[in-house]
Amino acid sequence: MIGMMRESMDDAAKADIGTAEAGGGPGTPAAPTAEDRFRALATAGALSVYRMSPEWRLMYQLDSDTLAVTSEATEDWADHYILPEDRERVGAAIREAIATGTIFELEHRVRLADGSIGWVLSRAVPLRGQNGRIVEWFGAARDVSDRKRTEEALRDSEAKYRRLFDSMDEAYAVVEVLKDETGRWADFRFLEVNPAFMEHTAMPYPVGRTATELLGTPNPRWAALYGQALDSGTALRVEETEPALGRVFDLNIFALDRAQNRVAVLFTNVTERRRSLNLQDTLLAELQHRVRNIMAVIRSIVRRSHDEERSAEDYVQHLEGRIAALARTQALLTRRPGVGVDLEEIVRDELLAQAASEDQVSIRGPDVALAPKAAEVLTLALHELATNATKYGAFSHRDGHVDIAWRVEPRDGRDWLVLNWAENGVPILVPGPLRRGFGTELISSRIPYELRGRGSFELRPGGLRSEIEFPLVPGGSILDMDGGTI
Amino acid sequence: MTTNPAAGVAGARVLVLEDDYYLATDLQEALEQAGATVLGPCSTATDALRLIEEKRPDCALLDVNLGQGPSFDLPKELSRLGVPFAFVTGYEGNVIPEAYAQTERLEKPVGPGQVVSTTSRLLTGAGA
Numbered sequence: 001m002i003g004m005m006r007e008s009m010d011d012a013a014k015a016d017i018g019t020a021e022a023g024g025g026p027g028t029p030a031a032p033t034a035e036d037r038f039r040a041l042a043t044a045g046a047l048s049v050y051r052m053s054p055e056w057r058l059m060y061q062l063d064s065d066t067l068a069v070t071s072e073a074t075e076d077w078a079d080h081y082i083l084p085e086d087r088e089r090v091g092a093a094i095r096e097a098i099a100t101g102t103i104f105e106l107e108h109r110v111r112l113a114d115g116s117i118g119w120v121l122s123r124a125v126p127l128r129g130q131n132g133r134i135v136e137w138f139g140a141a142r143d144v145s146d147r148k149r150t151e152e153a154l155r156d157s158e159a160k161y162r163r164l165f166d167s168m169d170e171a172y173a174v175v176e177v178l179k180d181e182t183g184r185w186a187d188f189r190f191l192e193v194n195p196a197f198m199e200h201t202a203m204p205y206p207v208g209r210t211a212t213e214l215l216g217t218p219n220p221r222w223a224a225l226y227g228q229a230l231d232s233g234t235a236l237r238v239e240e241t242e243p244a245l246g247r248v249f250d251l252n253i254f255a256l257d258r259a260q261n262r263v264a265v266l267f268t269n270v271t272e273r274r275r276s277l278n279l280q281d282t283l284l285a286e287l288q289h290r291v292r293n294i295m296a297v298i299r300s301i302v303r304r305s306h307d308e309e310r311s312a313e314d315y316v317q318h319l320e321g322r323i324a325a326l327a328r329t330q331a332l333l334t335r336r337p338g339v340g341v342d343l344e345e346i347v348r349d350e351l352l353a354q355a356a357s358e359d360q361v362s363i364r365g366p367d368v369a370l371a372p373k374a375a376e377v378l379t380l381a382l383h384e385l386a387t388n389a390t391k392y393g394a395f396s397h398r399d400g401h402v403d404i405a406w407r408v409e410p411r412d413g414r415d416w417l418v419l420n421w422a423e424n425g426v427p428i429l430v431p432g433p434l435r436r437g438f439g440t441e442l443i444s445s446r447i448p449y450e451l452r453g454r455g456s457f458e459l460r461p462g463g464l465r466s467e468i469e470f471p472l473v474p475g476g477s478i479l480d481m482d483g484g485t486i
Numbered sequence: 487m488t489t490n491p492a493a494g495v496a497g498a499r500v501l502v503l504e505d506d507y508y509l510a511t512d513l514q515e516a517l518e519q520a521g522a523t524v525l526g527p528c529s530t531a532t533d534a535l536r537l538i539e540e541k542r543p544d545c546a547l548l549d550v551n552l553g554q555g556p557s558f559d560l561p562k563e564l565s566r567l568g569v570p571f572a573f574v575t576g577y578e579g580n581v582i583p584e585a586y587a588q589t590e591r592l593e594k595p596v597g598p599g600q601v602v603s604t605t606s607r608l609l610t611g612a613g614a
Binding site for chain 2: 285288289290291292293295296297299300301304445446449450452
């Protein structure tokens with residue numbers, strides 16, 4: 001195309017020189033004039049052709065299908081064709097061409113005959129007289145508006161995507177995947193990232209550096225994934241943990257340029273989402289476990305409550321009380337993680353459940369936070385003691401009184417809770433069911449088994465005494481979970 | 487399945503790991519009534535590991551409890567010793583590691599009959 005153009009220009013130049021030399025002398029009538037050839041060139045080649053004075057002050061002539069035609073020498077040609085904001089640039093190119101006496105070549109905007117704006121690739125050659133001085137410039141401008149529009153659309157589109165990548169929440173990166181000396185995908189270099197990349201990874205700006213440089217260790221897993229996308233040419237969707245960053249990512253990996261080993265990766269940091277999904281799974285499993293366990297415990301309590309009571313009414317009453325106490329413990333187990341259960345609250349709740357009056361009770365002890373398991377067992381133990389007191393002990397007598405006191409003391413490097421239940425003012429000591437059966441077993445066997453402590457009873461003048469002691473262990477609610485065991 | 491599940495259980499030494507006292511003693515009672523000797527019951531895996539150092543059980547029933555910190559030391563040790571065991575669990579199968587996918591599971595709540603028949607299967611090798 002360019003070759004053709006040059007050829008055309010050469011022809012035109014010859015024609016023009018001929019005109020200048022002939023000086024309007026007689027020509028063959030049948031032969032086309034230089035003027036005709038000039039115009040023919042313009043229409044045949046979809047070119048605008050023009051002639052300029054040596055200093056480009058005057059435009060002698062311009063013929064075109066798309067630009068306004070100039071047929072007489074005019075000084076204000078620039079006003080007609082060149083946009084004001086482009087004049088500086090066009091002027092500079094002209095000055096350069098004049099100074100060097102070489103070809104003028106510039107792509108610039110032009111005002112078209114219909115008033116709209118187009119683009120031309122304009123080239124002009126200097127035509128020299130016999131003395132070697134430039135006589136005029138002969139130029140041809142090709143309309144490149146379509147190409148320019150395409151380029152502009154492409155630039156717009158690129159800018160749009162750039163804005164999208166810059167503003168989107170997802171991280172985006174282009175990497176060049178690198179092979180080691182054995183030809184295996186071993187590392188990768190960051191070529192491009194968007195601002196979200198730094199947020200999702202908490203990495204410094206990585207462009208130009210390799211993953212090994214950035215993370216301080218080789219990352220064979222990532223290199224293999226990116227290499228896989230290159231090898232297969234298909235997109236990968238994976239969730240991966242990055243140990244060096246301690247994060248989990250959800251990634252879309254796709255080959256961008258297989259010849260240059262370039263891969264694009266679009267990803268988000270899903271560490272929190274993954275953690276909460278895992279927690280949800282664990283909680284669901286734990287809930288299931290607890291419900292089944294509690295059903296098993298109730299089944300066992302039902303059976304164990306049976307043989308100690310005389311009447312069905314008694315049996316039902318005891319059973320109801322135990323199940324209610326068990327229900328109270330369940331609320332304690334699912335409190336906020338890391339928060340223990342307040343001992344005094346448990347004591348008061350169990351006394352309250354028996355409708356014991358304030359003046360029949362004294363409660364003394366330091367603040368103690370119990371782990372869920374200890375809270376559960378102690379609640380049930382206090383329930384048994386309080387129920388017994390209501391039916392047979394201190395709460396069944398006007399002058400009866402229960403003194404509940406506890407202390408924390410160090411033993412073998414651990415803190416032990418020592419709780420004393422002391423009834424007073426019970427004139428006739430009745431060995432109630434607590435002497436045997438469910439409550440007894442709970443305090444004297446379950447406490448050692450589950451809390452690794454001790455529980456004992458003693459019937460003394462004035463009423464029942466019980467001492468419960470066990471080591472305090474840390475541990476909040478069942479929501480504090482970080483693993484499994486058997 | 488044997489027609490008389492209790493028959494194979496009598497005289498056997500069965501390790502029981504269950505952190506709930508009631509459930510542990512229920513298992514113990516069911517097994518003892520069938521004539522078995524219970525090792526434990528143990529409320530922690532640590533206790534159970536200490537116990538099997540002294541007395542080797544013929545089989546074991548293990549509660550699965552995720553609340554106590556991650557350790558599968560006991561099943562590992564029992565496998566090493568060649569002692570058959572079953573899990574007693576309130577969890578669905580998906581919390582049990584792949585390595586124990588074939589291990590028999592008793593789902594809570596467990597009745598005494600199930601305890602004895604499972605133990606019998608473990609002892610005769612009919613369990614998985």
